[in-house]
Amino acid sequence: MAITSYSETMTGALAGQREGLNHDVRSFTNQEAIADLPFGYAVVQGSGAKDALLPSTSDDVCVGIVAYGHSYGEDDLGDGGPLPLQSVDVINKGMVWVVVGEAVEVGDRGYVSYASGTATPGKIMKTDTTDATLDTASQIRFLTAQATPGGIALAEIDMMNEQGASSVTPSA
Secondary structure, eight states, X not given: OOOOOOOSSOOOOOTTOEEEEEEEEEEEEEOOSSOOOOXXXXXXXXXXXXXXXXXXXXXXXXXXXXXXXXXXXXGGBOSSSBOTTSEEXXXXXXXXXEEBSSOBOTTOBOEEEXXXXXXXXXXXESSXXXXXXXXXXXXXXXXXXXXXXXXXXXXXXXXXXXXXXXXXXXXX
């Protein structure tokens, strides 16, 4: 198929894109019943040690951010990320471009949305809303600003401590 149009500007980054060289990435399986897991969204551990889901309750524990990559096959992806029952790369520690649920500034701490009333579950917020966000402020810090909800911002994450992926069995 011939390319019939193109942009004269280059995209700076993609949701879920890793930044820098130091990352901890673990392999999970998308256990969402019908939805893909969008790149750049936060996920929580499901009932199995390797199950990943979008957050849905205040009791969920965030294990990382869905990573963009070139290892996915054409049939593995939906509109925004890996399809149900497909392997998912999740960044537990490092710098990654995340999807924000509201405008953020450099240095803001991040909270993960789990209730659809505030933002789409899995988006990263700067505002702690007791009945809508998981407290991940000690685990997410924004390194770039983003004025548009639904846009992407670079964040430094560390889900390896006691609240995050330490309960997850490492990949073999």
